[in-house]
Amino acid sequence: xxxxxxxxxxxxxxxxxxxxxxxxxxxxxxxxxxxxxxxxxxxxxxxxxxxxxxxxxxxxxxxxxxxxxxxxxxxxxxxxxxxxxxxxxxxxxxxxxxxxxxxxxxxxxx
Amino acid sequence: xxxxxxxxxxxxxxxxxxxxxxxxxxxxxxxxxxxxxxxxxxxxxxxxxxxxxxxxxxxxxxxxxxxxxxxxxxxxxxxxxxxxxxxxxxxxxxxxxxxxxxxxxxxxxxxxxx
Numbered sequence: 001x002x003x004x005x006x007x008x009x010x011x012x013x014x015x016x017x018x019x020x021x022x023x024x025x026x027x028x029x030x031x032x033x034x035x036x037x038x039x040x041x042x043x044x045x046x047x048x049x050x051x052x053x054x055x056x057x058x059x060x061x062x063x064x065x066x067x068x069x070x071x072x073x074x075x076x077x078x079x080x081x082x083x084x085x086x087x088x089x090x091x092x093x094x095x096x097x098x099x100x101x102x103x104x105x106x107x108x109x110x
Numbered sequence: 111x112x113x114x115x116x117x118x119x120x121x122x123x124x125x126x127x128x129x130x131x132x133x134x135x136x137x138x139x140x141x142x143x144x145x146x147x148x149x150x151x152x153x154x155x156x157x158x159x160x161x162x163x164x165x166x167x168x169x170x171x172x173x174x175x176x177x178x179x180x181x182x183x184x185x186x187x188x189x190x191x192x193x194x195x196x197x198x199x200x201x202x203x204x205x206x207x208x209x210x211x212x213x214x215x216x217x218x219x220x221x222x223x224x
Contacts, residue, residue: 008150032210043200043215044153087153096207097168100145102152 001026004090006101014109017078021104023088024070032091033064033071037084038103044087047073078108111136116201116216123191123223131186131219133201139214141207142184143168144176146197147218153200159184160207191223 006023013019025033033050048055050062050071061074071090075082088101117132135142143158155168159178173195175187184203188195198220204213 004152041218043217045215046212049210091210096209097155097158098213100153102150 002101003027003092003099004088004101006088006104008102009105010107011104012107012109013078015078015080017108018074018076019078019106020072020074021086021088021106022070022072023101023104024068025088025090025099026069027090027092027099028066028069030090030092033062034089034091034098035060035062035071035073036087036089036100038087039084044100047086075106078106080108080110082106083108113137114201114203114214114216116199116219118219119217120220121222123188123221125191125193125223127188127191129188129191131188131199131201131221133184133186133216134182135184135201135203135214136182137203137205137214138181139203139205140181141205142178142201142203144174144184144186145200145202146170146195147200148197156186156199158207188221193223195221196223197221 035047036044037047038044054063059076063072085103087103090099092099114135140161144156145153157176159165201216205211
């Protein structure tokens with residue numbers, strides 16, 4: 001089983017739609033969680049951290065469910081510029097290394 | 111600040127050739143790392159360093175060497191290139207190994223081995 005698993009998509013949604021991605025992780029000792037965004041042929045960039053209480057940044061909401069070992073990202077009112085690959089990142093146990101999911105591709109259609 | 115820089119952006123090698131991918135950061139970060147990204151595989155850690163003079167292996171270290179003589183630079187050496195090393199390589203840095211600081215990535219090197 002992979003340490004971090006994501007649905008690869010693609011998710012094709014119209015502008016203005018709400019879309020949600022989930023990511024599951026296997027190491028229950030994981031302490032930190034992030035969502036990164038990666039545009040085509042570019043480097044990953046931090047989108048937001050994920051806190052136990054959930055957090056929101058504009059149209060983006062991230063949530064953590066430790067009991068079920070998954071994190072989620074909700075994007076409201078999708079824009080064309082949201083089209084990208086979204087990478088789930090888990091900081092693993094004692095090593096504190098970042099473990100990346102394979103990414104979920106989002107394509108927002110006009 | 112330039113952040114994390116990588117050179118070259120693109121490289122084509124023949125099997126058996128060696129080369130060095132350069133990485134530098136100007137943020138005084140202790141922790142630097144190299145990843146490769148392949149379709150369907152996600153980002154996989156090759157080697158990392160927690161400070162000058164200290165390096166360690168990641169998930170896929172075979173065929174690669176690293177050194178960290180200064181805080182700023184973390185070059186990745188391919189000893190004898192193989193087609194299986196065709197990939198996009200990203201260098202990254204963050205303030206320290208521990209903690210939850212943002213990890214910054216360089217723009218990547220796209221390597222093709224023929």
